[in-house]
Amino acid sequence: MSTETIENTKQGVEVAKPTEPLLSKKRKQLLTNPLDEDNPITIQVLGICSALAVTVALKPTFVMAIAVTAVLVLANVVISALRKTIPNRIRIIVQLVVVASLVAIVDQVLKAYSYDIWKELSVFIGLIITNCIVMGRLEAFALGNKPWDAFLDGLGNSFGYAWIILAIAFFRELFGSGKLFGYQVMPDSYIGNGVMMSPAGACLLLGLIIWVVRSKSGYVED
């Protein structure tokens, strides 16, 4: 093995020993930390663009969450599997090719099987490529860890992303149009709150969520 491997120099988090159980404590943390303590949105403030843009209603948000999960998990696994072969000098390009291909596949699958939502989301599906969470996890984790760990890390981070955007979409759809998943829940006399329908409403809500999460965890920016 060449001495150039990134794994030891990069982060020093090569956790897996041959005997380590599939879901050891460390590995569970890979899955659970991004949900709160190390949440990509509330703590690292990544992936904000799509969190503001696609959260008008729960249904497209749900599809977006699934799309990001698929891209992030698969990209993490692929990059992690290739990590010992990737030349360091072109690693960003390799990551981009993998992510862009996965996004293109997700885009095509959505177009074929969920045409309405594809039309609604189309631009933002393409923008998953530039979602900082994806590239961030590839650089920080997948390049230095085994595929199974990368899989868990991808899953954890996408769930961390998903619950935040779903929470925002829940409030935006409820107060903005009086509906949940397209079904009327507010009385008919309810007049939708226009701010909630605009990205500005999402920004307000996201700010509130970040405030609550950070004051609970006591996280302070350096």
Place this chain on the structure above:
Amino acid sequence: MSKLNKNDNKYIITYAVIMTLVFGSVLALVALALKPKQDAEVLLEKQNFILKAALGEETVSSMSDLEITALYNETVKTVVVKSDGEKSEISEASVNVFKEYKKPKDIRELPVYQVYDINDANKIIAYVFPVYGKGLWDFIWGYVAVESDLATIGGLVLDHKGETPGLGARITEQGVQNRFIGKKIFNEAGELDPPHFQKGEGNSYEGAHQVDGLSGATITAVGVNNMLDDYLAMYKSFINAQK
């Protein structure tokens, strides 16, 4: 493999080439495999739009995809005409409205969707005309249904590629499209005078040719007006011949 120097140019170039080939072929395969399903979705959307324009949103939105296709096949008959009203030899399936849009007006192939009553195979309830035009950022298009009196708009469905969300993109909202229902395409002198979005929003118009406008989306609204003018002018000979 472990003997290879990963910083060697040869290794890097070979790696890049192989990677490109592998991912390129995977993408091509996926696109090829999903193409038929995607085409079916596009066709279904067209049928959905045509029936929506002719029968109203309430009727169509409760139907399943299969029901829409079945109803479309049963009640919609198509003809393709030229702008002089003469029937064209070409079948509707081979006409792409977007490609026709780029040709000069007098040689365009213009499909007409005649929607028949489900209970009476001889009674036409609406003529649906596809329309195409430019919005603010990109193309807009739609289907306008004219009732059997060949003068009253029975329904309008609009769609767009990239209008601004919350502003121009509102042309896809049902409430906006419903503003055209019941408006007239000919004035009292019998000249073509399609309904237009007016300046400002929140006004109600009694006139048969005026429609409450779109605040903040002037250019998209003008695009819709122009699109209706252009295409109804091209269909005018066909419409007059049906009377």
